[in-house]
Amino acid sequence: MEILKTENVTKYFGDFKALNNVSISVNKGDLTLIIGPNGSGKSTLINVITGFLKADSGKVYFEENDITNKEPEELYYYGIVRTFQTPQPLKEMTVLENILIGNINPGEEPINAIFYSKWLKFEEEMVERAFKILEFLKLSHLYDRKAGSLSGGQMKLLEIGRALMTEPKLIVMDEPIAGVAPGLAHDIFNHVIELKKKGITFLIVEHRLDIVLQYIDHLYVMFNGEIIAEGRGKEIENVINDPKVVEIYIGD
Numbered sequence: 001m002e003i004l005k006t007e008n009v010t011k012y013f014g015d016f017k018a019l020n021n022v023s024i025s026v027n028k029g030d031l032t033l034i035i036g037p038n039g040s041g042k043s044t045l046i047n048v049i050t051g052f053l054k055a056d057s058g059k060v061y062f063e064e065n066d067i068t069n070k071e072p073e074e075l076y077y078y079g080i081v082r083t084f085q086t087p088q089p090l091k092e093m094t095v096l097e098n099i100l101i102g103n104i105n106p107g108e109e110p111i112n113a114i115f116y117s118k119w120l121k122f123e124e125e126m127v128e129r130a131f132k133i134l135e136f137l138k139l140s141h142l143y144d145r146k147a148g149s150l151s152g153g154q155m156k157l158l159e160i161g162r163a164l165m166t167e168p169k170l171i172v173m174d175e176p177i178a179g180v181a182p183g184l185a186h187d188i189f190n191h192v193i194e195l196k197k198k199g200i201t202f203l204i205v206e207h208r209l210d211i212v213l214q215y216i217d218h219l220y221v222m223f224n225g226e227i228i229a230e231g232r233g234k235e236i237e238n239v240i241n242d243p244k245v246v247e248i249y250i251g252d
C-alpha cells in the first residue's frame with residue numbers, strides 16, 4: 001500500500017533544473033533507497049518531500065493528503081521526520097536531553113505550564129519514552145554523556161532516536177551510514193529493520209551500496225535530476241546491472 005508519492009516534481013535553482021518531473025512511490029513499511037552519482041538531485045528530492053525546499057511544480061502526497069510545500073514543522077503532525085547527512089545533535093547537551101528535544105514540549109507553552117501537574121506527568125512520560133528509545137538503540141548507558149563526545153556512528157543512532165521521539169510514520173534519512181565503520185553501519189540498518197517491523201516506513205539516500213543493498217525493498221536511481229531506473233525485490237539486482245546505471249557510475 002502506497003504511503004508517499006511525488007508526481008512530476010520539478011525544482012529549479014536559478015536557471016538550473018535540479019529536479020525534472022520526478023515521480024516516485026513509496027510503499028508503507030518499505031525501505032526505499034534512492035541512489036545516484038553526486039549532484040543527481042537526491043538530497044534536493046528529499047528536501048522537497050520533507051518541506052526544507054519548495055517545489056516549483058508537481059505534487060507530493062502522504063497518505064493521500066496533498067503535502068506539497070508544507071513546512072517541516074507541519075509535516076511533523078503528519079508523521080514525517082527527517083535526519084541529516086551530518087548529525088546535528090546539540091553537542092553540549094546530554095544524550096538524554098538530545099532525545100527529549102526530539103519532541104515538542106507542551107510545557108513550554110504558557111497555557112499548559114499553568115496546568116503544572118499535567119505538564120509534569122507529560123515530562124515523566126517523555127523521559128520514560130526517551131529511555132525506551134535509548135535502550136532500543138543500545139545507547140542507554142551513555143544517557144548523561146555530552147552528545148559531542150559520541151562517535152560518528154553513535155551520533156547517527158542518536159539522530160534516529162530523536163526522530164523516533166516524534167512517533168513517526170515515515171523517516172527520511174540522508175546518508176545514515178556515511179563515515180560510519182561497517183560494523184556499526186550494519187547495526188544501524190538492523191535497527192532500521194526492527195523499526196520496519198513496527199510499521200515505520202523509510203526513505204533513504206545512501207551511497208554505500210555494499211552495505212545497504214541487502215536491507216532494501218525498493219530502489220530508485222537518479223541522474224541529472226531524473227529517475228532513470230527503478231525496481232523492487234528481485235528486480236533490484238537487474239537495476240544495479242542495468243547498463244545505463246553502470247554507465248552513470250563509471251562516468252562519475
Ligand SMILES: Nc1ncnc2c1ncn2[C@@H]1O[C@H](COP(=O)(O)OP(=O)(O)OP(=O)(O)O)[C@@H](O)[C@H]1O
Binds near residue numbers: 036043
Ligand atoms: N541551494 C542550492 N543552490 C544552487 N544549486 C544547488 C543547491 N542545492 C543543490 N544544488 C545543485 O543541484 C544539483 C543537485 O544537488 P543535490 O544535492 O540534490 O545532489 P545529490 O544527488 O544529493 O548529490 P550528493 O550525492 O553529492 O549529495 C547539484 O548540481 C547541486 O550543485
